Structures are given as C-alpha cells and as structure tokens.
Amino acid sequence: EPEVTQTPSHQVTQMGQEVILRCVPISNHLYFYWYRQILGQKVEFLVSFYNNEISEKSEIFDDQFSVERPDGSNFTLKIRSTKLEDSAMYFCASSPGQGFWGYTFGSGTRLTVV
C-alpha cells in the first residue's frame, strides 16, 4: 500500500534556527497538506498546496512558515526562525483529488525546539 513518507522522524533544533521538514507524498497525488499537533492538543491544519501554490492556510501558518515542492517528489515545510512553541508533531498528508478518498497521512516528524 502506498505511503506518505516523512523524514526525519525526530528533529531537535535550537531556538532561532531554521528547520526543514521533508515529506514524500504518494506519487500520483495532487494535493498536499501539513498539519501540526502540539503535545496533548488536537491535530491542527496548517496549509494545503496544489498546482505549485498554497491553496489554503490557517492562522497558524504565519510568515515564519513556508512550503515548497522543489523537485516534483518532495514536499517541504520550512520554519525560518524556530520558537519554543513550534515544538510539535508535524504531519504531512496527500490526496489524489479535492475530496477525501485516498487522503493519507504520514507518520509525522517530532520537532523539539530547545
């Protein structure tokens, strides 16, 4: 069964540093997403991406965040200057179309900002 792959599984970074979280969506999927889950809280939508541009973003997705699909297979989330409150589990997801059939989550990257 096809999977969404995320690397690394755990990343520790110092406050103020830039971090890039990587995702390889399922190959024939066209829509890509990032979600975040702060420990003990709900999974929250960050951003969706389609046709090489952001299609929707939440209030959480401010100027310190950016997304990119640099090479047609990877989908990255960059956090420019990390803060302690950015510590969370970050989930990537992809879907073949606009509906929810085939919407698949990755196993997540745990980001710890120290």
Place this chain on the structure above:
Amino acid sequence: AQRVTQPEKLLSVFKGAPVELKCNYSYSGSPELFWYVQYSRQRLQLLLRHISRESIKGFTADLNKGETSFHLKKPFAQEEDSAMYYCALSGRNTGNQFYFGTGTSLTVIP
C-alpha cells in the same frame, strides 16, 4: 464555526467489554465525519467515515444529526484496539482540510 469535541481524554475498558468513544461536533451545513486511529508511534490511519456506512475492525459509528454526535462503538473490545482515536470533521465550509478533536486514548485491559 466548526468544532469537534471528544470529552474523554482517557478511556479504559476490559477485554471483551463494549466500548464507546464519544464525539460531538458543531458545523453549519452537512458535515463529513471521520474516525482516525493512531497506534503507538505510527501514522494516523483512517478507521471509518460516516458516508461509507462501513464497519472496520468491528467498529461502527452512526451520525446523529439531531444530537450532532458521531460516537464510535465496538461491542467487544480487543487488546489490539488500544490506541489513540481522533474524531474529525470536514465539509464544504472547511475546504479540503480536517478539523480534529483532541483525541481519546483507549486502553483495553487484558
């Protein structure tokens, strides 16, 4: 505004006992409701969606629009059901994104 509420953070039941994980939602319109499961250190996996009216691993969930609920039920819990369960909502008003509840951690005691 859309919201998903899972009132129980933790739920423990004995093996073979019935289990019900509660989910209530707030949404103006016709929502699509889902249950996701996350086993220890693994990815979020779709367990079931209301529109499919299916039973997966013995779990069922009925959308009750009057009570705005989508409780997850299983008549006989198994040890392998121990996991984190998330109720999620989506629909035309939310774009192509999910709104999740805070999750319920289910422990099945042998």
